[in-house]
Structure formats: C-alpha cells, structure tokens
Amino acid sequence: MQWDDSSLVRAATGRQTDGPVPVWFMRQAGRSLPEYRAVREGTTMLESCRRPELVAEITLQPVRRHGVDAAIFFSDIMVPLAAAGIDLDIVPGTGPVIAEPIRDLAAVRALPELDPGALGFVTEAVGALTEQLGSVPLIGFAGAPFTLASYLVEGGPSRDHARTKALMAAEPRVWAELCEKLARMSATFLATQAAAGAAAVQLFDSWVGSLAPADYREHVAPHSAAILAQIGREHPGVPRIHFGVGTGELLSDMAAAGADVIGVDWRVPLAEAARRTGGGYAVQGNLDPALLGAPWPVLAERVRRVIRSGAHAPGHIFNLGHGVPPQTDPAVLTRIVELVHAESAQLRAAEQAGAGER
Numbered sequence: 001m002q003w004d005d006s007s008l009v010r011a012a013t014g015r016q017t018d019g020p021v022p023v024w025f026m027r028q029a030g031r032s033l034p035e036y037r038a039v040r041e042g043t044t045m046l047e048s049c050r051r052p053e054l055v056a057e058i059t060l061q062p063v064r065r066h067g068v069d070a071a072i073f074f075s076d077i078m079v080p081l082a083a084a085g086i087d088l089d090i091v092p093g094t095g096p097v098i099a100e101p102i103r104d105l106a107a108v109r110a111l112p113e114l115d116p117g118a119l120g121f122v123t124e125a126v127g128a129l130t131e132q133l134g135s136v137p138l139i140g141f142a143g144a145p146f147t148l149a150s151y152l153v154e155g156g157p158s159r160d161h162a163r164t165k166a167l168m169a170a171e172p173r174v175w176a177e178l179c180e181k182l183a184r185m186s187a188t189f190l191a192t193q194a195a196a197g198a199a200a201v202q203l204f205d206s207w208v209g210s211l212a213p214a215d216y217r218e219h220v221a222p223h224s225a226a227i228l229a230q231i232g233r234e235h236p237g238v239p240r241i242h243f244g245v246g247t248g249e250l251l252s253d254m255a256a257a258g259a260d261v262i263g264v265d266w267r268v269p270l271a272e273a274a275r276r277t278g279g280g281y282a283v284q285g286n287l288d289p290a291l292l293g294a295p296w297p298v299l300a301e302r303v304r305r306v307i308r309s310g311a312h313a314p315g316h317i318f319n320l321g322h323g324v325p326p327q328t329d330p331a332v333l334t335r336i337v338e339l340v341h342a343e344s345a346q347l348r349a350a351e352q353a354g355a356g357e358r
C-alpha cells in the first residue's frame with residue numbers, strides 16, 4: 001500500500017527506521033487554529049462533518065501548518081450515530097448532547113442500525129483527502145462502545161459516568177446489547193474510512209479509564225475487540241491504535257483487545273507502558289497537554305524525555321497524552337514537530353545504546 005513506508009505505519013507495525021520519530025497531535029485540527037475558526041464560522045459541527053470539501057480543508061490545515069507526519073480525519077465519534085438517525089447535537093463548549101438518553105432495553109432495541117450507504121460523505125471526503133495528502137498518511141478513527149455508551153446513557157458529557165456504570169452492573173444484558181449495536185456502528189464507520197484509503201485507524205475509548213480492570217474485561221473489552229478484529233480481518237495492512245485517558249491499569253487489556261499500537265496518556269511513562277503490555281506493542285504519546293503553555297526550555301526537555309522513554313518500545317509515535325487544548329498557541333505545536341524531527345533519531349539511538357550497556 002501507498003503508506004506502507006511512511007514513518008507512521010512503520011512505527012505502528014514494528015518496522016521503525018533509525019530516522020525521526022513520526023509525530024501528530026490528537027485534535028490537531030480544531031479551535032487552536034485561526035484558519036479552522038475562520039472556515040467553521042456559521043456552520044455547526046455536525047454539518048461541517050457532512051461536507052466533504054470542508055472536511056478535507058480542515059483535515060489538511062494542521063498538515064500544512066505544522067508539517068506533522070499524519071493527518072487525522074476531521075469528524076467526530078458521534079457522527080456515525082447521527083448518520084444512523086439518533087437525535088443528537090454537538091454543543092460548542094459542552095460536547096455531545098442526546099435528545100433522549102438510552103436507559104432501558106426498549107430504548108436499546110429502538111436504536112437504529114447504521115446503513116453503510118448513509119456514510120457516502122465519509123467515503124467522498126477520505127477519497128479526496130488521500131489524493132491531496134500524497135505521501136502523508138491519513139488516520140481514520142471511531143469511538144469505542146464504552147465511550148459512546150457513556151454519552152448515550154448519561155445524555156451528555158459526564159465526570160463520573162455513574163448512570164453508565166450502574167446500567168453495566170445492574171443490567172448486563174441490556175448493556176451488552178447496547179454495546180453490540182454501538183460496536184457495529186463504529187466498525188462500519190472505521191471500515192468505511194479504511195476502505196476509502198485511511199492508512200491507519202484509532203479507536204478512541206477516551207473515558208474507559210474510569211473502569212476497574214475486571215469490569216473492563218467482562219463488559220467492555222469484547223465489544224472493542226469485535227471492532228478491532230473486523231478491521232484486522234478486512235484491512236490487514238491498516239494498523240490499529242487503541243487509546244484512552246487514565247488507562248494505566250487497563251493497558252495490557254486494551255492491547256490484548258486487538259491493537260497494534262497502544263495510546264498512552266501522560267500519567268504512565270512510555271517505557272512503563274511498553275513493559276505493562278509485554279514489550280510487543282508500539283506506543284503512542286504522551287506529552288502532558290497541560291505543559292504546552294510552559295516556557296519553551298521546560299517544554300523542550302519534556303519532549304526529549306518522552307522520546308527517550310518511547311525508545312524502550314518496539315515503535316513510537318509521538319503525540320500528546322490527550323487532545324490539543326483549544327487555547328494552545330499553534331506556534332508551540334510547530335516547534336514541537338521541528339524538535340521531534342531534528343532530535344528524535346539521535347535521542348532514540350543514544351537511549352537504546354545506553355539500555356544495551358546496562
């Protein structure tokens with residue numbers, strides 16, 4: 001495939017070269033960029049996601065500006081649910097809001113299925129993008145069932161996911177049926193992107209870190225695994241990144257669910273994440289986004305620390321530990337890309353030579 005030799009796909013599949021570590025940022029497209037705010041003006045989030053030309057433009061903006069090694073498809077984890085006909089909105093400053101929260105079997109059974117034909121706008125945008133991106137790989141993505149279910153059950157964003165966890169514990173069969181439906185929608189969304197040319201995919205289980213490992217294994221992992229397995233079967237050349245926040249205790253289970261790359265937030269050093277997942281997985285991360293406002297010398301040293309730690313995994317994709325905060329000065333992101341490109345090969349080699357001596 002066209003992107004097999006890209007630094008991103010090589011790092012993701014255990015074929016990292018001795019060249020620079022690939023770098024991209026979660027939420028690299030978005031409100032930190034003035035050019036994003038300009039083109040989004042007057043168009044709602046969901047409507048923006050349905051316009052292929054706008055999606056392509058927004059996806060390309062951070063690639064042009066920062067020189068990152070991958071684009072991430074501009075969309076949202078809620079887009080396939082909206083395309084299926086679930087009544088929801090994405091409210092600026094709040095996040096996804098569901099008109100009628102899903103809290104019982106009848107509501108789960110009444111949820112529509114996603115017709116792949118309803119995702120024509122995705123196919124069109126990904127197709128246009130893969131042409132315009134040339135050698136730069138496009139990352140497709142979807143939300144994982146737990147994170148999607150949390151929005152559906154709570155009705156909107158939530159800090160503790162209390163209703164979601166209560167439903168999972170008290171009504172395991174309702175929960176399973178809900179997650180099976182969501183897994184089918186996300187798998188369709190991901191497979192559509194991969195079929196149209198995405199070079200890699202990321203499954204976002206952003207809020208799953210609120211679960212204990214036993215609950216994750218019993219009630220969540222099988223559903224995420226079904227999505228990752230379908231991509232592995234249908235698109236064997238497309239590496240799968242599996243990411244969540246606060247997942248230090250879940251990393252090995254999230255890797256075992258069928259990932260090629262384990263996404264790590266800032267709480268666990270990458271070398272430790274590699275150890276917890278048995279040393280066989282590439283890692284992605286994990287600069288603390290809170291440090292983007294720190295003075296450059298401080299930030300630069302943290303960037304170097306992340307690169308050294310990532311050298312202990314078979315592959316490393318540099319990223320933040322979570323998304324770019326909207327107030328970020330975009331010039332700082334460009335500077336990080338330059339630093340990773342200029343210094344990572346040497347830092348990695350030195351770290352690996354040092355590890356060999358110990």
Ligand SMILES: Cc1c2[nH]c(c1CCC(=O)O)Cc1[nH]c(c(CCC(=O)O)c1C)Cc1[nH]c(c(CCC(=O)O)c1C)Cc1[nH]c(c(C)c1CCC(=O)O)C2
Binds near residue numbers: 045072076077091
């Ligand atoms: C939990 C989640 C959502 N959406 C997403 C996740 C998982 C990633 C994560 O953990 O952050 C995934 C997502 N959402 C968006 C992307 C696009 C690509 C990129 O990363 O650059 C991706 C990968 C665009 C977006 N999705 C959203 C925006 C902001 C909308 C705007 O600009 O008006 C963008 C650029 C809206 C959204 N959608 C969601 C939230 C929490 C928000 C923010 C609400 C707000 O603060 O306004 C749900």
